[in-house]
Amino acid sequence: MSKMFFQTGRKKSFSSYKLAISAAIALGITASSVAQAADTPVAIGISGWTGFAPLTLADKAGIFKKNGLDVTLKKVPQQSRHLAIASGDLQCAATTVETYLTWNAAGVAVKQIVQLDKSYGADGIAVRPGINKITDLKGKTISVDAPGTSSYFLLAWMLDKNGMSVKDVKLATLGPDAAAHAFLAGQNDAAVSYEPYLSSIRQSPDKGKILATTLDYPMVMDTLGCTPDFLNKNPKAAQALVNSYFEALAMIKSDPDKSNEIMGAAVKETGKQFAEEASYLRWQDLEQNKKFFGGEITSFSKEAATLLTQMKILRKTPDYDALFDPQFVANASVAK
Incomplete structure (x- = not known):
């Protein structure tokens, strides 16, 4: 509609401009309503785990909203998070890398799109x-x-x-x-x-x-994953999720005190308390994500699958390529 009114090759008169605005208002197409309509709803399952806090920051600081997302963060126990995905209550979830092996093996397809953190003693x-x-x-x-x-x-x-x-x-x-x-x-x-x-x-x-x-046994790492259906239907929203995560990391770096206060408040802690706990993990930036999706995710998944098979939690070898989609990290933009 905006192209029809304002982007023709002719120079518009002021009266034509007012007429266009009036027509837009009459149709209920104000700038705010357009922006609101563009916000893609997405429910993400998380827990109180410190590593997921940048998602909370992206929500509370308005980063998701700015990037065209209407995000709802829901605290769902890890053992039932995939059930919430299967029911349609969640479109995405954050969890550990090996968990996606069991979810996909149980028939709940979820693809990882960005690595969130690695535990360093957490x-x-x-x-x-x-x-x-x-x-x-x-x-x-x-x-x-x-x-x-x-x-x-x-x-x-x-x-x-x-x-x-x-x-x-x-x-x-x-x-x-x-x-x-x-x-x-x-x-x-x-x-x-x-x-x-x-x-x-x-x-x-x-x-x-x-x-x-995990300083002694480095094997806990978390990612954000979404259903293939959500990714196929909402590729721009998926990209916005990944971009928003990196934007939250940029905010943590540029304004750590404010960021820690926001993230700490979500788990009823002070910013100082939260910062101390966060020192036991490392959030993963864009370059670390590229390395992870470039090979680390597959090698770790294979080792994890061997153990899960021995434990009889996995019954068959998974399709490792179906566990993640690297395009969103590859195309990510980082806020300066």
Whole structure:
């Protein structure tokens, strides 16, 4: 409509201009309504995990909105996030790389489009005094989230690297938050958790200690993925999601105090508290994303698939190329 009124080859008179504006108003096509209509709705499933905070920042700081997106962030437990996708309640979700293997194997197709973070000590196992190495966990009771979650996979990964499996320990199924609280309350011998909950254990050395983290076993990395249907129908919106993530990282770099306050408020923390917890991970910038989608994602997925198959969580070898779409990182623009 704007082209018809304002972009002909002839020079318009002021009266013609007023007539055009009047016609647009009569049709209800004001600039604000056009912008509002252009906002693509998308629901994204997340958790309180510190690594997902740039998505919260992009939402609260108006970055998503500025880029033509009407984003709703929904906190959904990791073990049921794919069910929300299958029901249509979510179009996208953030989770760990290996989780997409189990989701796609379960018939819930989701493609990763941007890497969010890598854990640098933000995920780990807390233990009671007297437990000094992974093999000391044999026969012990460990609080850990359900199979199919990142916490369960982290435990299985660490045990496997030490010649053990989950069959060598006793499991008490608790989510990361509940696992940390139970550990602080004196329950069970060990707990698998992540930030911000792991810091509550770090701050209570009388209760126990952190035995191992992703500094010792670097295997926790998160991505944002969307359904193929959403990506096919809304490629511009998908690109805007990826661009918005990088724009949020730029804001964190240029205004860390304000950014930390916004991200901390989402989990009821001060900016200082949030910044401390965020120091245990690394958000991934554009160059790191290009490297990740250039080969890292496939090599890690193959190693993860081997372990998941041994655990009988995966029944067949997945199509690794179907797990991600690198075009949105390749075409990403970064705000200056």
